[in-house]
Amino acid sequence: MFEIKIDDARYWKNCVDSIVSLVDEGSFVIAKEGISLKAMDPSGISMVSFSMPNKAFSKYDAEKQASVGLNLDNFSKILASARTGEQLLMKDASNKLQIEFIGEKSKRRYKLPMIDVKKDVEKEPKVEFESHVTVKSDAFKEILKDANLLSTYIGFRTAKESFMVVAKGDAGELEEEHMNEADMIKKLDVSKPSSATFNLEYLERIVSACPSNSPIEMSLKSDEPIMVNYKIGDAQVAYFLAPYMES
Secondary structure (H helix, E strand, O other), X not given: OEEEEEOOHHHHHHHHHHHHXXXXXXXXXXXXXXXXXXXXXXXXXXXXXXXXXXHHOOEEEEOOOEEEXXXXXXXXXXXXXXXXXXXXXXXXXXXXXXXXXXXXOOEEEEEEEOOOOOOOOOOOOOOOOOEEEEEOHHHHHHHHHHHHOOOOEEEEEEEOOEEEEEEEEOOEEEEEEEEOOOOOEEEEEEOOOOEEEEEHHHHHHHHOOOOOOOOEEEEEOOOOOXXXXXXXXXXXXXXXXXXXXXX
């Protein structure tokens, strides 16, 4: 049995958007310390790991650990109906998730069936990263748009004092270099220069829910999965994306 309340329903919608950008179903683990979810996207090349502490909720009653499997696409659509100023209450109700929007003078209730999520998620990849780059969210999203003009893949290269973005396609090539402590880069820590290429569409989906005021942290190692981290308020989201290897 659990009953969880959050004062800003739209904030929870933003959190769920960070998951549904990659996966359409998954299991929330509701534990004493908070809520978490790990899921692989259907293609198997990316993974999301979401966590939110119990302190982020105005009410958090979880008698024992529960797993709530949901169609996340449907869940997100229901959350999109949240109105300004509404609170959100979630609780279990006979193998369904009851979702209640509470306004000043109104209440709306939905019930979503809980489902058995087909695939258990493996542990997060173990990578000894060589480079860590922290960038401003909006500036990084603009870079991805620039790359999208020419290619469906994007390459990152790090050196001691610089971070380079490379995109190549039939339409042309892009090279963009940013020096350490430049306007876009908040932090650059390179123990060894790194180089890797990734699917651009997946990266755009990964960062789509990142708020403007939240920096994006990227960890790289040559030709290994990238880890992308950011926060949505008290919630922490981490993603892993496998590199693109030219055949």
